[in-house]
Amino acid sequence: MSTAILLDLPRQHRAGKHVGIVSICSAHPLVIESALIAGRDNQHAVLIEATCNQVNQDGGYTGMTPLDFRQFVEGIAAKVGFDPGKLILGGDHLGPNPWKHLPADEAMEKSRVMIAAFAAAGFTKLHLDTSMGCRGEPVALPDETTAERAASLAQAAEGALPAGGDKPVYIIGTEVPVPGGALEALDHLQVTTPRAALDTIEVHRKAFAAHSLEDAFARVVGIVVQPGVEFGNEDLVVYDPAKAQALSAVLRQVPQFVFEAHSTDYQPETALAGLVADGFSILKVGPALTFVLREAIYGLDQIAVALDLLAPNETVALAMEELMLREPQHWQKYYHGDDAALRVQRHFSYSDRIRYYWPHPDAIAAVDRLMTALGEREIPMPLISQFLGTLHAAAAAKGQKIDARSLLLLAVRQQTDLYSRAAGVL
Template sequence: MSTAMLLDLPRQHRAGERVGIVSICSAHPLVVESALLAGRENRHAVLIEATCNQVNQDGGYTGMTPLDFRQFVEAIAAKVGFDTGKLILGGDHLGPNPWKHLPADEAMEKSRVMIAAFAAAGFTKLHLDTSMGCAAEPVALPDDVTAERAAFLAQAAESALPAGGEKPVYIIGTEVPVPGGALEALDHLQVTKPAAALDTIEVHRRAFAARGLSDPFSRVVGVVVQPGVEFGNEDVVVYEPAKARALSDVLQQAPQFVFEAHSTDYQPETALSALVADGFSILKVGPALTFALREAIYGLDQVAVALGVLSPRQTVALAMEELMLREPQHWQKYYHGGDAALRVQRHFSYSDRIRYYWPHPDAVSAVNRLMAALGSSTIPMPLISQFLGNLHSAVAIDGHATDARSLLLLAIRQQIDLYARSARTLAHGNS
């Protein structure tokens, strides 16, 4: 079963095996395709997750329900020849976040409907995140309230499971700061205190037991904590094992669990490997993948201009600037400064809020225009060196195809392979 490897992660960590799994948190079709190609070629399972904001019963910002997302991923799997028996679909931050402006009862009812839809659609990794306050509540809730709401959602998920379907594993807890990149300075980042991690586990254990959910709690395999990694608009806090040693030691007292590390984007390979070794066995990555994709698209922009097949007024970068200025809702609250600083952040921020615009018809049209202009022609190596320098060595050494689409997939794949090496997915061929 596809979730068996998740349930086995705590045992592997206790046995000293430095093995983890990469969670691909993206709904971009090229990211999904690249991840599934990597899984097919290396014969390992692929975990793809959708957040509550991306995908929900109302469509989220992708316009997809959980069933739509499953069909979307499975269609790409069929196209590339990936065995869906090795596909794990997850729901991330499932809780009231999309509706926290509503009173708690209303927001939790919407959350119940959402997680039931994820469970009914066969998602088998469910992150219960009910830590945020709703209307008239404090921003952060007491642990017992958070846990009770999480148990309520777990009960809803269990009730919605398809007959004969695989039972899901659960993730509890949330990280600090909020998901998707820090909104403030990163010099005050705090590693989760060991006592707080243990309290999170215990309060959830009690809340599940109060609802008669002992079997679902036995399938809670991971706890989200803050190991001391984060990224902002232009900064990355790199993992320092010494600072998380006491937190990592918590797993000796809680052998049922591993830790799930969020916001690991842009970490160097040595840091990612250290995270896995220290029991942060589930590595989540999202913005770094679409950041790499955007870099490659903008590089191809310049290739097309240099080749004379696209005018400077037809570039994707220009189309994206016009789109983001016209519809600023996805970045305006998150980026700050003067006009020049805002322009840099819109396009190049590590937070990568430009990713919210790629499904927009204007963005799709601009990318399609670029790809049509370049077609299936081979991109000259000197132009790859000039405008796509981080891909040049891979192409030169491995003989990778150099048409535009292949180069986009390669840009994403480099990041995915970095994570797979860190989790030793490539070395072990986990399935």
């Protein structure tokens, strides 16, 4: 799981090459399979990251530990024939977020156990995110506190590295967007100031040095900043290079670094390419991938009903609505409005909180019922046009039979290929 491609990103940017890497932030097996097939077909590395909420020593919402997740991804890679030497695994938002309801000492101890498990399992890209307050603390912490806690996590990771493996690269940053998109209106989004970015680097440098982690700090390759991109339930702020010009220029002063751009989901390709050109070389995408997958599943729902293969009361959409109403913990505090507005958000929000439900046995059973009903039959092109319009051109271009499973993979592939083109991979 070589880290060379990550360590080389700053040099590529300094040389004027618009080259980046796409970070696939998803634990959905079809998303991962599609991304690995694309990497196999195009012979490029694939970076897959698990968040602290998805995967941790307690199992996260996927039920997987870091070692479980590595074996899960490697199993898919073997199935599709992807070269494991081109697989990079990352841990995203590693810090106290899952335990911020606890006092800081307890939350940070659990965080150190978690990051040690990620490091021991061979994850070689580790995002240190200690920016949130824990019980009794303010929501946002002073940079010095954040940096000290980040250094303690790096120390735990360095102490857990397997013998003979690549040493991990680290991502730092105190202006870290919340996982999964914004929780409020986006009319006050502020681009990180150059001074804030430089101060973040310096305060982390000092904190790492205080822990005798100079070697680890030399492998800090990226800093998370706010370039002026974000999404909410139905809002999208598209990248404006002019507003980030001063921030982008900071990289000339810190040649060790590139920027990592979070919340790039739903950005148009031109905006993504602009981010890469301006040094936001690591493009993270997650909810947009399960969003298009959900679109495809719901489209296949309607196709199965049109073909009399499913009754209207047997659709995945109906099963998901029943499940989300019965177990509202993953969406209830994020969505607001009357009953009609909540129903729309549960299924169609850009924030895609529905993604938390796909590992649920009831959701798996509903999708399995749909896929069994459609089987390997050829999906008629007119029905693809009607219910999966965004896939029609790509499906037609294949010039061959296309079945339901292939359409799901194609939906994700269109998104990952868009990102890969923007990152200069395709």
